[in-house]
Amino acid sequence: MKKRKLVQALLPLMMIAIVVLLAGCSDQAMVLDPKGPIAETQKDLMYISTVMCLVILVPVLALTAWIVWRYRDREGSKASYKPNWAHNTTLEAVWWSIPIIMIAALAVITVKYTYALEPSKPIKSEKAPVTIQVTSLDWKWLFTYPELGIGTLNYVQIPEDTPIKFELTSDAPMNSFWVPQLGGQIYTMSGMAMTLYLQADEIGHYFGTGANFSGSHFADMTFDVNATSQADFDAFVAKTKQSPTKLTMESYEELAKPGQSKGVQYFSAIPDGLFQKVVTKYMNGQSAHSGHGASETNHDAMKTSSTEKSEAKDHKQMDHSQMNMSK
Numbered sequence: 001m002k003k004r005k006l007v008q009a010l011l012p013l014m015m016i017a018i019v020v021l022l023a024g025c026s027d028q029a030m031v032l033d034p035k036g037p038i039a040e041t042q043k044d045l046m047y048i049s050t051v052m053c054l055v056i057l058v059p060v061l062a063l064t065a066w067i068v069w070r071y072r073d074r075e076g077s078k079a080s081y082k083p084n085w086a087h088n089t090t091l092e093a094v095w096w097s098i099p100i101i102m103i104a105a106l107a108v109i110t111v112k113y114t115y116a117l118e119p120s121k122p123i124k125s126e127k128a129p130v131t132i133q134v135t136s137l138d139w140k141w142l143f144t145y146p147e148l149g150i151g152t153l154n155y156v157q158i159p160e161d162t163p164i165k166f167e168l169t170s171d172a173p174m175n176s177f178w179v180p181q182l183g184g185q186i187y188t189m190s191g192m193a194m195t196l197y198l199q200a201d202e203i204g205h206y207f208g209t210g211a212n213f214s215g216s217h218f219a220d221m222t223f224d225v226n227a228t229s230q231a232d233f234d235a236f237v238a239k240t241k242q243s244p245t246k247l248t249m250e251s252y253e254e255l256a257k258p259g260q261s262k263g264v265q266y267f268s269a270i271p272d273g274l275f276q277k278v279v280t281k282y283m284n285g286q287s288a289h290s291g292h293g294a295s296e297t298n299h300d301a302m303k304t305s306s307t308e309k310s311e312a313k314d315h316k317q318m319d320h321s322q323m324n325m326s327k
Helices: 002-023 037-070 087-115 230-242 247-255 274-280 293-326
Strands: 130-137 140-146 150-153 154-160 164-170 175-179 181-189 196-197 204-210 222-228 265-267
Touching: 037 087, 130 154, 130 175, 130 181, 130 274, 140 247, 150 154, 150 230, 154 230, 164 175, 164 181, 164 222, 164 274, 181 196, 204 265, 222 230, 230 265
Parallel strands: 130 164, 154 222
Antiparallel strands: 130 140, 140 150, 150 265, 164 196, 175 181, 175 204, 204 222
């Protein structure tokens, strides 16, 4: 009895402590503080799904607690005792029909939102989208602006209230591009070019990260998204073009080597077709670290295999020629 009373006394204190601790994490609940149309729509879907699930979950939990309390074994219990009771058509209809209706409604809503949130679907706007190409590396993020001829590392600046067309790939193990306050994550994969449209409706700094485990420095693979006015964005472009650092194919190969992030960098020039070259370099079966050491073995193996096939083909042709001559 003493233990039960102690638990009953401590339970409210434990609940208060949990609420206080969770309140300290409020700044990290970025998905519930959307700053763009995509994130706002995703938040609506989360709320709708949660409420519809609670419509079923809360009554079930409440009934479970009530049944345990009502039919507990105790002296003087007035609860009816029906050991042979096994079926009630009305109750069966209620507890099967309600979940079926809720699941069907949730399915319709989810399908509707899924098509509306298709990552490659352009955002309706009077402004033309800004294209930014994203390449995930070990362990850093490279952003290039092909239409502007500039690039950045671990930092991306965008104009507010303007659709951003992100084209994404990977020159390293698969990762996941995620800006929680602007929209859901999308995978970056070698040999593939993914498309993601996002938009920031407000000026501000937004946290970006890699949401897929990719090695020892995965936790440091973050980047800053700075949404500014169009004038400030134009100033950023002009300033970046004055940067003394230019990204060449040689410097890119050095940058792409596995290593911890070196902070933010600005590139006043980028190689033509860099993004396309990164995508296509993995379309012939090369490994995920092509050009970083392991690829030399792969290239040698492919070259040897090709040579052997060529020699076998030559021998076969010679055999056919000899047979024709003998005839």
